[in-house]
Amino acid sequence: MKRLFLFPILVFLLSTGISFSQEEKSETKWVPREPQKFESVHTGTFNGQKISFKAIVGETFLKNSKGEVTGSMWSTSYLREGVDSSKRPVLFIFNGGPGSASVWLHMGFFGPKVVKTDSEAKTDDGAAPYKFVENNQALLDLTDLVFIDPIGTGFSQVEGVGKTSDFWGLNQDAESIAQFMRLWVTKNGRWQAPKFMAGESFGTTRAAKVAEVLEGGGQSMALNGIILISQALDYAGSSSWADNLTSFFTYLPSQAVTAWYHGKAGQGKTLEVFVQEARDFAYGDYLKSLYLGEKQTPAQKEAIAEKLAYFTGLDKNYILHSDNQILMHRFKKELLREEGKAIGTLDGRYLAEETDKIAEGPVLGDPASYMTGSAYTAVFNDYLMRELKVNLDRPYFTSAEGMGGSWNWKPVPDGAYWEPTYVSTARSLSEAMHRNTKLQVLVANGYYDLITPFFDAEYTFARHDFPQERIQMTYYEAGHMMYNRQEDFDALAIDVRKFLEGMLK
Structure with missing residues (x-):
């Protein structure tokens, strides 16, 4: 899933979706309008509880410091009905890339329904139809779920005076996700609710940076916990290049x-x-x-x-x-x-x-990508139309092609001195954990992940002054998307549930 661009983390997520590129700046004059949304009501049984919930696929307008609209960020929210929402926990979820929509964690693990590919990694996903089943281990009995599609992915795009450069960068991406989270929490009255993030691959790079950004900006928002699936906080350990001894x-x-x-x-x-x-x-x-x-x-x-x-x-x-x-x-x-x-x-x-x-x-x-990617893409597009009642005249892009060459990896503000180095947001997360002494982190590792190796996770979290007592490491006998193996789907579901329950007591 990565990159020219500086390092190899999620090339797969840039190769599994429909091609997509945007102009550097929105070409049409933006006309003020109400954000679009599509709502539907569903029921499901999760952790033995029958639950009614609302699904909202909708857009949120992001704005610059002048109050001008710069982007339309889309998300899919699953909200339990019939409960007091003011202190109802919420889990924000995104994938990696950079340039991936949230479809993989949505359809692969956290969603109320999930796609199933060959658990033993022997058979290609082939052609439609694909297996799509109820996810009885989804977390809707514990927390609401919000799947975020960064600008350039899914239906999200630049709007108004926005430019892709406002979003396509390490710092810019984190700022936009943090802005979305604050807007969502404000709109839904969740400032007193426990808040969690879950990211995969570059999504873990992002999560560490977002945790830092959320502590500033005049609206400090402390997180209760972060779930890092196939972590990529320090790229020296996940960049297999000549002369990189690490x-x-x-x-x-x-x-x-x-x-x-x-x-x-x-x-x-x-x-x-x-x-x-x-x-x-x-x-x-x-x-x-x-x-x-x-x-x-x-x-x-x-x-x-x-x-x-x-x-x-x-x-x-x-x-x-x-x-x-x-x-x-x-x-x-x-x-x-x-x-x-x-x-x-x-x-x-x-x-x-x-x-x-x-x-x-x-x-x-x-092969781990092309033997599974078609199933995810087809199932999600059908799910959007048939069950979530989304009616838009443009496609849902699972990946943002062209983002890699335009991505700004600089960890410092524009104009500040910086010499190129391996990307790392490990220190950002460590410092956030020292400022927020309640913040806990779950790190999920696949033994056969050959892009974000499990030993790199151990090496990363042994350094950077991480508070060891608040880091939990788990291991699974599969790869980057360990949930594609049914035994590990079940094990990860148990581990994530225990992690959340431990903080919600």
């Missing part, structure tokens, strides 16, 4: 468990035992080797290569020729090269027959 360290355990899954390493050992071996080697001999570099003797390098072959299932000579540094795109091709297959990025369990057997890396893209 990434070779953070990706190694993910390579090891993926090799274990495909029967190429660690056979006869449990996943947990092999994971811990990989962690110990990464923090020990491998980390030392990476930083010694050419100060090592040939014998020392060969010893490290032997251990890397043991963990990754790759040929020792191939590893030596790679200078004991295996880039992730090469690993995905090399692991099953003899079988002519490449494995997935978002989920290393997936694999696909390749058309070019000798290419350095996968040539067809990410």
Whole structure:
């Protein structure tokens, strides 16, 4: 899901949707109007409770400091009926990219109905019709849900005097999401209600920055909790590039468990035992080797290569020729090269027959993406029309193509001095947690996530002065979208529910 743009986090979300681009500035003169919305009433059984709820797909106008409209941000809200809403909890949810709509978490996990693809990651989603089922584990018994589509995704777009540059940037994006959240809370009378955020991938980058922004702006809004699914707070650990020593360290355990899954390493050992071996080697001999570099003797390098072959299932000579540094795109091709297959990025369990057997890396893209994306897109478009009663004369864009090259990654205000570095919002979240001593964070990790590795989450949260007692780590035997595996959907649902209930007592 990422990027040219500085780092590889959610390329998949930019490749799974309909193409979309906008002009830098709105071309038509904006005529003041009432925001549009589509309402429908539904019932469902969640956590054993039969609940009536209202679904609202609507737009919120964002404005600049002069009060001029700059954008139309759309969201889908699910609001329980028949209860006092003043202190009713609310969970704000968004995906990543940057440039992804909220469809993945909406249709994959948090929504009242969800799409189902092959839990074992063996079968392509094929063509319509797709499986769409009631989500009895949805959280509507505990909290209302608000799915946010950032500007350029879904139905959201620039309006009035707005320009894409007002929204397409690390700081600008966080400001717009924070503005939306304040407007929503004000409109719905929720200032005294517990407030939560959930983000996936770049959505976790965003969540950390939004938590910081919400504490300023003259309307300080403290959050109760944040759910980070496949976290990406410090991109040094999720950017598999040559010369980025951090990434070779953070990706190694993910390579090891993926090799274990495909029967190429660690056979006869449990996943947990092999994971811990990989962690110990990464923090020990491998980390030392990476930083010694050419100060090592040939014998020392060969010893490290032997251990890397043991963990990754790759040929020792191939590893030596790679200078004991295996880039992730090469690993995905090399692991099953003899079988002519490449494995997935978002989920290393997936694999696909390749058309070019000798290419350095996968040539067809990410099978974990193209084997699931059509189902999500088709199901959600049908759901919008048939059940949520949305009637608009323009499409819902699951991703904003063209955003990557226009995205402003600078973490400082325009005009301020800055030297390029890896994107990181880890410190923003850490400082927000120190200012708000009630804020708790759940970090959900997929073992086979080969884009935001679980070991990077451990490495990130061990630094930046995070208050360890308020960080909860959970692990699942799937990938980036761990909820695509039914066992992990169930486990994540239990973990998220416990996390929220613990703060709502």
